[in-house]
Amino acid sequence: QVQLRESGGGSVTAGGSLTLSCAASGYTTSNYYMAWFRQAPGREREAVASISPSPVTTIYADSMKGRFTISRDNAKNTLYLQINGLAMVDTAMYYCAAGRYRWDFRPLDIKEYTAWGQGTQVTVSS
Numbered sequence: 001q002v003q004l005r006e007s008g009g010g011s012v013t014a015g016g017s018l019t020l021s022c023a024a025s026g027y028t029t030s031n032y033y034m035a036w037f038r039q040a041p042g043r044e045r046e047a048v049a050s051i052s053p054s055p056v057t058t059i060y061a062d063s064m065k066g067r068f069t070i071s072r073d074n075a076k077n078t079l080y081l082q083i084n085g086l087a088m089v090d091t092a093m094y095y096c097a098a099g100r101y102r103w104d105f106r107p108l109d110i111k112e113y114t115a116w117g118q119g120t121q122v123t124v125s126s
Contacts, residue, residue, distance in 0.1 A: 001026045002024070002025075002026045002027050002098065002114075002115040003024070003025045003026050003115075004022055004023070004024050004096050004097070004098060004115055004116060004117035005022065005023045005025075005117055005118070006020060006021065006022045006094065006095065006096050006117045006118065006119055006120035007020070007021050007022075007023070007120055008020040008021050008120060009094060009120030009121045009122045010121075010122070010123070011123045011124075011125065012086050012122070012123070012124055012125075013086075013124070013125060013126075014086060014087055014088060014124055014125065014126050015085060015086065016086050016124075017082065017083060017084045017085070017086065018082075018083050018086065018122060019080060019081070019082045019083075020036070020080065020081040020082075020083070020094055020096075020120055020122075021078055021079070021080055022034070022036075022078065022079040022080070022081075022096030022117055023076075023077065023078050024077040024078065024079065024098065025077065027098075027115075028074075028077075029072065029074055029077045029079070029098065030053055030054060030074045031053055031100060031101055032053060032098045032099060032100055032101060033050055033051070033052055033053065033098070033099045033100075033101060033105055033107055033112070033113075034050070034051055034072055034079045034096065034097065034098050034099075035047065035048070035049065035050035035051070035070075035096070035097050035098075035099075035107065035108070035113060036048040036049055036050075036068075036070060036079070036081045036094060036095070036096055036097075037094070037095045037096075037097060037110060037113075038090075038092040038093065038094045038095065038122075039092055039093050039095070039119075040089075040091060040092040040093075041092075043092075045095070045110060046061065047061045047064075047108040047109075047110065048060070048061060048064050048068055048070075048081065048094070049061065049064060049068055049069075049070035049081065050070070050107035050108055051070045051071065051072050051079070052101070052105075052107065053101050054074070056072070058070050058071075059107050059108060061108055067083060067084050067085045067086075068081060068082070068083055068084075069081070069082040069084075079096050081094065081096075083122070086122070086124045087124060088124045088125070088126060089124075090122060090124050091122060091123050091124045092121075092122060093119040093120070093121050093122075094119060094120050094121075094122055095116055095117055095118075095119045096116075096117045097110075097113035097115060097116050097117070098113060098114070098115040099112040099113040099114055099115075100114070
């Protein structure tokens with residue numbers, strides 16, 4: 001059974017940084033696209049970034065380019081998201097997700113992802 005577990009969230013002051021982690025179990029992540037999504041109160045869940053299986057390529061949602069860095073360690077079955085220059089607009093629940101690779105996979109489409117973690121909360125204050 002595929003399981004994803006996020007960690008690393010917390011309360012931070014604007015301008016700070018965080019690195020979120022997502023530990024995967026029950027499958028081999030090397031065959032899967034993995035991604036981070038986030039959901040702020042009262043808003044729809046939105047894509048942050050996605051990372052492909054090897055050879056690794058990354059893609060970021062347009063509004064997320066510059067401050068977010070997605071990476072993966074297949075040996076550890078772990079996905080990461082580094083966030084720099086946190087702003088109050090980044091306050092949200094952050095979810096990791098996994099979707100099995102296929103040649104026409106749409107990496108920022110929420111419907112592509114079949115496994116989800118429970119989320120880790122990031123709260124940014126001024």
